[in-house]
Amino acid sequence: MPYSMAASHMAGKSATDKIFGAAAAANAAKAKLGRENVVDATIGVLLDNSEKLVVLPTVEKVYKSLPMAEIAPYAGIAGQPDFLEMVQVAAFGDNKPEAYTKAVSTSGGSGAIHHTIWNYSELGDTILTHDWYWDPYSVLSDAMLRKLDTFSLFDAANKFNIESFASKVNELLARQTSLVVILNTPAHNPVGYSLSGDEWDQVLEVLKKVKADKKITLLVDVAYLDYAGEKNATRAFMKKFGGLPENILVIVAYSMSKGYTVYGMRTGAMIGISSNQDVAAEFANINQYMSRATWSNINRGAQQLLTAIYKDAAAQAELEKERAAYYKMMAERAELFTTEAREAKLAMVPYIAGFFLSIPAKNPDAVCTRLRDDNIFAVPLAKGVRVAVCALPAGKVKGVPTKIAQALAEVDK
């Protein structure tokens, strides 16, 4: 055993990042064979069809015009007041729920999940999410001394599995008094699913049936909201968060990373939604407290960027037009992929929108390793293979589904 200084709960921990490993292999192949001969579907950022990083033009224009006096000083601990107002406009659109709402700035969506787990679950509690999930949910739970359990995202008809959801919620609440549930929708990472309005109604019905002495915090990770379809249609579910019982707190984890293509600025917000004014006030208090105890405050320039855009109707309209164009670009790539997948009899997890689509596999590592022989690079997940349509140019899709089908046939045992 190597000598260790770590606290007992951290000893031996380290992040093995499969995304990083896959991306490194793809880069090595590009260096050897030339970029044009490699299919790199590992990258989780938006690349255009010539594989150039997309920075939305309105974002660049507004950010580059900010004076240093709006970038350099500290932001408020909870966030800049204007930002905390405008981020709700950005998140809710026309679908602000009838409820008390409060926003607190966070380090992207990750920061919102961090605060939610720490502030709304007990040490040792189990957090619940779907079985296809963004891997860091387990790191966040584990590092903060919680467990992560999953329900089946899909039923046999490839629709949201409400029975599995209900059964897990009730099972966990039989042994703990509060429960944090994480749902990633719309444009789910890693599969691209979006819950329908009816499915949302079913989810909320399950939660409303929970006894009043149990507490539910429902975190909705909307990281891909702005590439999920028409703006207000994709936000319609948020209206349903009004008028819920006071033992259900909904938290929308809003990230600027993808919607503004400023992944590296580390800015977002958690927006608490409650029918009880005390719960909303407590939300502002305890999350501000935790911010002071974690990162102190959040990137001021990025907050000013969002504020400047959402206070300017023309800039907002321009930004939304730019997002719509890239949504369409990804939809076209996914359509090419899906059509060929059907011909190649390659089963896919239901994709509606978003940066990623997934292929179920029994042995995702073996499949991804086999694909490297064809100069195709994708990310192995627990339940399948993730293909980043955000980064895969339309011109490189052809042949990929067929080759994945072959790799599955050869090595997926």
Next chain:
Amino acid sequence: MPYSMAASHMAGKSATDKIFGAAAAANAAKAKLGRENVVDATIGVLLDNSEKLVVLPTVEKVYKSLPMAEIAPYAGIAGQPDFLEMVQVAAFGDNKPEAYTKAVSTSGGSGAIHHTIWNYSELGDTILTHDWYWDPYSVLSDAMLRKLDTFSLFDAANKFNIESFASKVNELLARQTSLVVILNTPAHNPVGYSLSGDEWDQVLEVLKKVKADKKITLLVDVAYLDYAGEKNATRAFMKKFGGLPENILVIVAYSMSKGYTVYGMRTGAMIGISSNQDVAAEFANINQYMSRATWSNINRGAQQLLTAIYKDAAAQAELEKERAAYYKMMAERAELFTTEAREAKLAMVPYIAGFFLSIPAKNPDAVCTRLRDDNIFAVPLAKGVRVAVCALPAGKVKGVPTKIAQALAEVDK
């Protein structure tokens, strides 16, 4: 009792920020009386002698020249490799210790403290710092379910109180197996003290005497390092961190906030220093893991900013010249203050350098409230009154020490 959704350990928590309260009162007075008639010594950022926010010209020039492709993408979870190298150049100067060192990017100094407490102390442990301390140390400890205890920073001769330090270290280690110690030096916030080389030797002697089965993590908060005096003289103590026993891990909390006047960019690094290679590797692993579980990654543009400056000898020299000028500006303000304080028989905590100086008081709140009658605004701390010489123009110093002496005589009971 209002209805609560919070986890049991967070219920009822909220940050009451005295700095914010004092700053708000100062701003109200400025709005009423005009800026020129108000002495605002509450602000913790560098203002020039016309009370304008200072942004170091080299920082502005380099940051504004960065393309969006260096700002927009994600940074690595632990930090950009170049940054992790150059931040050590920036932190150590010519005084890099003979030891294994590893850097991990953090959300300023606060983020470094966050990871240190979580990763190197047990739940329920007591963290040790000096009795004059930056208030958030207690919030960080409390929010992460640790306690904070203090030793006396000064002895009767107003020198570092090595006896109080030794006694508290040994007392705490009698009941816990590991101990995180936080020392804020050089240019201590809030008093402006810097440990001398001899005092550092004494501190390390105390820690070296600790039994080998106990573990010490010494966090040195160097937030004000770049305004503490001559560059290498103020860093000389870091050389002493080489060759320590393996049960002493030193962590330098390096912040870009003040040294680059980019408070709102939330970027810094924790630099681990150990004689044991395993401890250094573990440092990189567990802090990267915790970063993934907290903020995911850190502001990429700010990392590029530091890297660009420290890879360019001319830019680095220019930046250091700018810092030196502002160090001199603060030294002049403090000299004016100290001279008048001596005449007014106003006792001060020993000030050497930095953004703040402090006046001991029995009832700091009453003193600060009384000072508002004279349109002087300062921040009440647990043990005294904090005066921000970083923000107080030289032209406004005159009369302030005398009025503080009067306020003390009147209300400090």
